[in-house]
Amino acid sequence: MDVQINWVAVLLATLSTMVVGSVWYMPAVFGKSWSKMVGMTKEKQEKGAGKAIAVTVVVSFISAFVLAHMTYISSVFYKESFMVSAFTTAFWLWLGFTAARFITHDAFEQRPTKLTVMNVAHELVTFMVMALIIGALKP
Numbered sequence: 001m002d003v004q005i006n007w008v009a010v011l012l013a014t015l016s017t018m019v020v021g022s023v024w025y026m027p028a029v030f031g032k033s034w035s036k037m038v039g040m041t042k043e044k045q046e047k048g049a050g051k052a053i054a055v056t057v058v059v060s061f062i063s064a065f066v067l068a069h070m071t072y073i074s075s076v077f078y079k080e081s082f083m084v085s086a087f088t089t090a091f092w093l094w095l096g097f098t099a100a101r102f103i104t105h106d107a108f109e110q111r112p113t114k115l116t117v118m119n120v121a122h123e124l125v126t127f128m129v130m131a132l133i134i135g136a137l138k139p
Contacts, residue, residue: 001073001076003069003072003073004072004139005065005068005069005072005139006068006134006137006138006139008137009064009068009133009134009136009137009139010061010064010065010068010134011061011064012133012137013060013064013067013068013129013130013133013134014057014060014061014064016126016129016130016133017056017060017063017064017126017129017130018053018056018057018060019129020122020125020126020129021056021122021126024122024125025122030118030122033114033118034115034118037111037112037114037115037118038115063127063130064130064134066093067086067089067090067093067127067130067131067134068134068139070089070093071085071086071089071090071131071134071135072085072139074088074089082135082138083132083135083136083138084135085135086131086132086134086135087128087131087132087135089131090127090128090130090131091124091127091128091131093127094123094124094127098120098123098127099120099123099124102116102119102120102123103116103120106119
């Protein structure tokens with residue numbers, strides 16, 4: 001099977017993760033709560049920002065590529081619209097890998113449930129925005 005990837009969609013989906021994260025974790029939204037729960041100071045955040053952004057871009061690109069790849073396979077297999085495949089694929093990838101792993105790690109690290117919910121919900125929104133972009137820009 002020749003999997004078709006829209007690279008513009010993958011790049012836009014990658015960038016969308018930065019936008020979603022910037023809004024989600026701004027102080028007026030969840031940033032203050034998040035900082036308090038993880039013990040993040042402004043100084044510590046500024047010191048590690050460059051590395052964190054670089055890591056985020058790389059892993060977001062990987063996530064967007066995998067989502068685009070699996071969306072194409074899903075749409076061909078199930079013969080659904082590309083948009084429907086993008087959203088359903090994003091949901092199942094989020095649930096089975098992202099949410100499940102966050103919850104497991106946070107349980108062992110004894111992180112507050114509120115923090116786990118905040119981060120897992122952020123990831124769901126992130127995946128749904130990526131799905132919207134990938135689904136709209138069918139290869």
